Amino acid sequence: MKLIIINGPNLNLLGKREPEVYGTTSFDTYFSTLQKQFPAVELHYFQSNIEGELIDKLQEVGFSFDGIILNAAAYTHTSIGIGDAVKSIEAPVIEVHISNVTTRETFRHASFIAPNAIGLIIGFGLTSYDLAIEAFLKLKK
Numbered sequence: 005m006k007l008i009i010i011n012g013p014n015l016n017l018l019g020k021r022e023p024e025v026y027g028t029t030s031f032d033t034y035f036s037t038l039q040k041q042f043p044a045v046e047l048h049y050f051q052s053n054i055e056g057e058l059i060d061k062l063q064e065v066g067f068s069f070d071g072i073i074l075n076a077a078a079y080t081h082t083s084i085g086i087g088d089a090v091k092s093i094e095a096p097v098i099e100v101h102i103s104n105v106t107t108r109e110t111f112r113h114a115s116f117i118a119p120n121a122i123g124l125i126i127g128f129g130l131t132s133y134d135l136a137i138e139a140f141l142k143l144k145k
């Protein structure tokens with residue numbers, strides 16, 4: 005199974021950024037534990053702070069990968085373009101958030117991705133990504 009984690013703006017700062025909200029582990033460290041945890045999954049990773057680069061990546065992988073785990077970060081709440089890209093591709097998308105966005109500021113309650121995602125996993129810290137991989141594996145069976 006070929007999956008990709010796509011992370012949006014400021015998620016390159018995981019481990020340093022607001023550790024009380026997002027934890028103290030860098031995504032690179034976490035990603036190598038994920039690769040060990042799921043050896044049967046061909047797991048890819050992409051991060052960008054730039055909206056158009058995220059759209060380009062969704063288009064690039066969206067017709068060949070088995071699934072996309074997307075944390076579009078702040079663009080979740082603002083980007084019609086990323087929402088449209090999710091709608092335009094064939095690969096199923098799971099929307100992921102590290103924090104429980106529904107308990108935070110009201111502007112974080114809206115998502116342009118959710119209407120076209122197969123599901124959402126939010127609020128479990130970095131474990132949200134593990135759960136998304138598990139979900140793709142279970143759905144495949």
Ligand code: DQA
Nearest residue numbers: 075077078101102103105112
């Ligand atoms: C986030 C939640 C977003 O509201 C925020 O802008 C982020 C991270 C999360 O994973 O909890 O950058 O997507």
